[in-house]
Amino acid sequence: MKLKIGIIGCGGIANGKHMPSLSKINEVEMVAFCDIEIDKAQAAAEAFGSEGAKVYEDYKLLLEDKSIDVVHVCTPNSSHKTLTVDALDAGKHVMCEKPMAKTTEEAQAMIEAAERNNKKLTIGYQNRFRPDSQYLHKATQRGDLGDIYYGKAQAIRRRAVPTWGVFLDEEKQGGGPLIDIGTHALDLTLWMMNNYEPESVMGSTFHKLGKKENAANAWGSWDPNKFTVEDSAFGFIKMKNGTTIVLESSWALNSLDVDEAKCALSGTEGGADMKNGLNIHGEDFGTLYTKKIELENKGVDFYEGETVDEAEVEARSWIDSILNDTEPVVKPQEAMVITRILEGLYESAKTGKAVYFE
Template identity: 65%
Template structure:
């Protein structure tokens, strides 16, 4: 069976992740491409589309004109909810790029639309499909670490501010590194803990290095006048069962402790970190141990053991969920909690007060 897929937003994340990943899934036909800049839609069609694929600059026209099974939403955060809801109402399953939405209210409206239409909805947290993530999740499910009561979610860059598109635009994105890369680290951490019941949140955001002229940066200097989002954000989340999570996120920080989309876990039976590969630690017969996990087989000529990329595994898993009518790996209710926590950190920073959730 072949599923017909349409793409809304043919920019960086579509070309860097969604389109090449979907192209490797044999059950998929890429038949519609929509972008406000028609040349981008045409280029995406040329590289990935079927012979009869169509291009659009209006997503409503695409949804009316082409019979689609699935839509991937790859646009700025402020349009995620509007586009996802419209696609589900047009009888399409939806994968929306992370974060789920600019606001928690918008994210909740997406879940309501999924329930009303009966369509599947998932969010693009591809880091769950890394080898280290999948291995660690498995041992967490088997309770090898015991009760995980403290964790750290890491998303720190020393100088890697995205200077293209709308990343620096608060109105379009809703925030900076917290909502961009902090969201990945938090999703991984909550998934490992299998704990989606936050009680309260405190946090701070900073506009410090964003004011630097001619700054050193992986993608060239940023314009301080256009840098309307935070450059760093930090949050402390307390869950209903007493567990705590420290979330750190930054695009630009004077630190050599750089790590992105990683988690550190501490449980009653053991701990784990992704700091230098994946390491499990614990105590055995009154002795402490560290176990380094070898995630690649190695040692075989002409084979690097890399396996499928996380984004390809994500795409295949998503398509399989639709074909087999099963839940997607990333459930929208889980992604909603991530958005609620991120929103609470921003609010706590503005008010200098804890923000209580689920009250």
């Protein structure tokens, strides 16, 4: 038997990530599609649906279908909590796109719904499944870097503001680059450290370049009047054990030091960074060394090596966790800590004061 999947939200992230990845997994079939723009749901069903796939404009009708085992929530951030809780209460396992929610309270409600229904819940942090992330995680968990006490989470674009959908709408998204791409960099950093106990945060947000008209941008100029979120955000995060993390995120920054969903780590035995590939550095026999990790498997004429699609690996891992009744790689409790930190950084930016957690 195949797991039957329903897709709620048939926009960019569903078409660019979720549905293409699921379509490559033999053990699943997408049987239902829902979007408030019914044409998008119909197009998705035609492109990715099984024979007789159903199309809905109202997600509650999709959830009434008892044959559906799994739901993927691919909608704006403001709806994550409601859709996820309703799907879990309807007896479905849920993959919710990142970030988990706009607030910690919403994220907690999602976890409680998963627990009371004995269903699996995961969040779409696909960057954990990149080859460099997988390698570095194995190294950090083995103790190669020793006690990691400093980290840098980076998600900086020079000019790449998403101008479609609701990305620029603070009410629907909860924020700009911090909650959109900064969340990925923070997830990687915490995962490498295996540290989910924040003590305090201090944050700053800026709406500087977003006010410019006819600005250079990868996806065309944005409308300054619709740009209601920050264009850059930076944070200082202190964990309970003293570990410190600096978080940088921007869609538009006058900087050539750009990188997205990357982290750098410093520990007592060594360090690592993801700049221009994965580098691990340390000291042996009184001498410093730097190892550049080769992950592309090239080196043979006429063979470019195998490429890894992290979205496909993520989907495969998620489906396997359901079929084998194991924990998903991205645990909702971890994702909730990310939401808690991001919420604290936004609050700090508004008040100008540090936010302390209990």
